[in-house]
Amino acid sequence: MKIILVGYGKMGRLIEKRAVEKGHEIAAVIDPGVENKLSGQGARVFKSVDAFEKEEKERGTPAECIAIDFSHPASVERNIRDFAERRIPLVVGTTGWYDKLEELSGLVKSKHSSLLWASNFSLGVNIFYKIASYCAAIFDNYGEYDVAGYEIHHKQKADSPSGTAKTIGGIMLKNMKRKNKLVWDKLDRPPEADEIHFASLRSGAEPGVHGLIFDSAVDSIEIKHTARNREGLVYGAILAAEWLEKTTRSGKYGVFTMEDVLG
Numbered sequence: 001m002k003i004i005l006v007g008y009g010k011m012g013r014l015i016e017k018r019a020v021e022k023g024h025e026i027a028a029v030i031d032p033g034v035e036n037k038l039s040g041q042g043a044r045v046f047k048s049v050d051a052f053e054k055e056e057k058e059r060g061t062p063a064e065c066i067a068i069d070f071s072h073p074a075s076v077e078r079n080i081r082d083f084a085e086r087r088i089p090l091v092v093g094t095t096g097w098y099d100k101l102e103e104l105s106g107l108v109k110s111k112h113s114s115l116l117w118a119s120n121f122s123l124g125v126n127i128f129y130k131i132a133s134y135c136a137a138i139f140d141n142y143g144e145y146d147v148a149g150y151e152i153h154h155k156q157k158a159d160s161p162s163g164t165a166k167t168i169g170g171i172m173l174k175n176m177k178r179k180n181k182l183v184w185d186k187l188d189r190p191p192e193a194d195e196i197h198f199a200s201l202r203s204g205a206e207p208g209v210h211g212l213i214f215d216s217a218v219d220s221i222e223i224k225h226t227a228r229n230r231e232g233l234v235y236g237a238i239l240a241a242e243w244l245e246k247t248t249r250s251g252k253y254g255v256f257t258m259e260d261v262l263g
């Protein structure tokens with residue numbers, strides 16, 4: 001598989017390393033913030049998709065690639081449009097753009113291109129989603145238990161709450177009839193009975209903690225996922241790219257998530 005890496009920060013660099021170890025080729029790196037002409041594994045570095053495309057045309061090599069985007073929330077919309085226009089399948093790990101998901105999904109489909117997005121590519125978190133929906137359905141029957149959520153991430157993280165927290169919040173609302181609203185901001189009042197309070201904490205180098213607390217007057221049950229490092233995310237992102245490449249090659253296009261990858 002030939003990969004275009006969009007965003008060459010913490011995730012991009014690790015994906016490059018692991019993808020090359022798995023025998024994939026890095027066709028190019030696109031990151032306006034990188035000054036080097038070559039990446040750590042010797043791939044060409046470009047400031048934009050246009051610059052990459054121009055050089056590809058001059059070299060006369062058609063770009064049969066798959067792109068993986070771990071960049072910045074502010075650049076995702078442009079990146080999705082750019083790759084959909086060129087019908088290059090795109091895996092998006094960048095979070096903080098989901099208010100545009102519907103519109104951009106429509107665009108990708110109208111161009112007969114492919115997009116696979118996930119707020120979290122780790123297998124453990126995707127298992128956590130299933131456990132969370134199971135717990136929500138059980139606790140929905142026991143009104144004496146309230147539910148709250150929290151997430152903790154490193155202090156460089158650009159968006160808040162995390163995309164994973166939003167997904168978990170959505171799972172709670174879907175599975176708890178007595179809860180109708182997520183509150184992400186600080187509360188200067190007691191929560192309403194139908195609200196779920198979800199808190200975000202930013203500190204140090206934490207790669208990611210997500211938890212849910214089911215709390216009653218007599219006891220408390222907590223479920224929590226702690227990422228030890230970024231390896232699980234990187235593994236999942238490469239797995240998603242491999243799946244999307246195979247799916248696209250079989251003639252299937254559209255918008256997919258990690259649920260499709262994990263069956």
Ligand SMILES: NC(=O)c1ccc[n+]([C@@H]2O[C@H](COP(=O)([O-])OP(=O)(O)OC[C@H]3O[C@@H](n4cnc5c(N)ncnc54)[C@H](O)[C@@H]3O)[C@@H](O)[C@H]2O)c1
Nearest residue numbers: 007008009010011031033070071075093094095119120121
């Ligand atoms: N879905 C997941 O599983 C998952 C996992 C980890 C991180 N993330 C998300 O991925 C994103 C990146 O994370 P990170 O830890 O690698 O961040 P990072 O800050 O280390 O790296 C981001 C890189 O993107 C580059 N960039 C900025 N604008 C760009 C553009 N227009 N085109 C290409 N590159 C551009 C920056 O120069 C930087 O090198 C964040 O949104 C983060 O929340 C998602």
